[in-house]
Amino acid sequence: MTLTVTDLSVARGGIPVLEGLSFSLASGKALILRGPNGIGKTTLLRTVAGLQPPLRGQVEGAEDQIAYAAHSDGLKPTLTVAENLTFWASVFGRNGIEQALDGFDLQTLRDRQAGALSAGQKRRLGLSRMLVTGRPVWIMDEPTVSLDTASVAMFANAVRAHLGQGGSALIATHIDLGLEAEVLDVGPYKAKPPEIDDFDGDFL
Amino acid sequence: MIALLLRDLKLALRAGGGFGLGLAFFLIVTVMVPFSVGPQSELLARIAPGVLWLGALLACLLSLDRLLALDWEDGSLDLLATAPLPLESTVTIKALAHWITTGLPLVMAAPVLGVLLNLPAAGFQWLVISLLLGTPALSVIGTFGAALTVGLKRGGLLMSLLVMPLYVPTLIFGSEVARRGAEGMAVQTPLLLLAGISAASIALLPFASAAVLRVNLR
């Protein structure tokens, strides 16, 4: 399953931020997105994930294939670690959370309430959610925030294993994960001010 | 779908989930009524059906603002939107969970509060039936309001302003059933209209709620 992005332009709050992006992501590959803050990486990821419509261009091979991990982990503080994971597994029509618990060293915390976890532990739980979805394309926005070195290695291993099983990953991050991955700097794709449109649209 | 329903019910029942707050509010409002209008039992008996309906409506309304906002804040809605479950089902399940944790307890508590307000004996069954038919509509309409205001910092007040006018037909027919029942009149017409509004709201509004949620998510 290949994710293909063709001539994509994305907008945040109605204002174009990135334009003319094209790339494709074959199974077994990872793509790292880089670029300064505010350039529109999150907007790009949300567009690829199908949460917002693109301004122009196409995203193919994403529907019902992607698992999305944002800044916030979607965890419920009053549910335990295991309950949180079981919920997301069943939403995606799967069961079995052991692999995810093992992969992110969460076995000892499984009956702890998510609200009682540290920031790094929460993040690990949030990332382990990707494993229970069973989706082939991982789309991740700054996944290593608040992780220590050991946890970052744990995460890199999980991604490597996922790629090994024929999955793929699109990751916006600033740190070096030690992955064999292509790097795409989105800086050059920064949107130019919109053309003066004579018809409807941007009122210029 | 079941997983989402079970999770929402679990969350409501756990500490800080707010289960029972709506019920407590309903009780308080009902208890305050005699203090404001006086203790004459004929007067209370006459206004009881309407007061109980209004109390149930307000209790429903006040418990709505956390319905989607919590899932919005912690990112769950983003994840649910990319899950295999269509958003239409998600909002329907959310409304159902709200009804089970808020609407249903209100229906069951209403007869007890009816006693406090001297509701005539004939009125009890119609009060329960009208609430049973009407509260699902309140939950579904409220979910639409919650979806409209989900991204706003202080959406609670605005939501009340948006939802209340939408509640007018349900309130009118619902309390009409309860009132006519209490006075021993025929209830068929308002009962059918109430059921019609409920059925139509449940069938159609989730599409509007999901559309609105998609707009808010992007």
Add this chain to the structure above:
Amino acid sequence: MSIWEYANPKKFLATTEKVMPALWAGSAVLITVGLVWGFFFTPDDYRQGSTVKIIFLHVPSALMAINAWFMMLVTSLVWVIRRHHVSALAARAAAPVGVVMTVIALITGAIWGQPMWGTWWAWDPRLTSFLVLFLFYLGYIALWEAIDNPDTAADLTSILCLVGSVFAVLSRYAVNFWNQGLHQGASLSLDKKENVADAFSNPLYVCMAGFVLLFIALVFYRTGTEIRARRIKALMARERLEA
């Protein structure tokens, strides 16, 4: 040459600027003529005396209160289907005009009601429906004001307008039903056929035409303001992009 050309903000502004003086003048002339004719050159009603003459304000404003909502419904639909920004902005521009018309209708109704019915307010179905319409307007305007992103606001308010319209119609019937249930036969409501005699109807039509023109002029004017506000926003965003 299709009607959608006017969905271009530039074209819309250029065209409305040309017709607006005529609209302002037309509405001023029609309303003045209608009111003067109505107030001074019609006989007093045999039952209501001169108080009946408030209909020359009351009826046209009530008419426009409903038509404004209807116009918002149509423009909301156009926005949802064809996504012309001017359409969404016209809906936004019409709402405050509609709410003012509703308030005028309610206030003139109260002023009329006091001498005729002996009360400023009665929960008559027609009065109640207008009050509910007023609440719908408030919610709609509040939602526009609450949301920063103009496209999001346009989408959400359009859907609210569509859903609200259905519930507004439902409320109208519910209120009719409810009041019948309260007092048998609405003794307070006015039987139109009986009240509006021929002598009154002609100046009333003139006033109604004047109010229609006034409404159109106001909506054009306010839509122009909204377009310019959006243009300022777009220019500022453009500046930030260039920086």
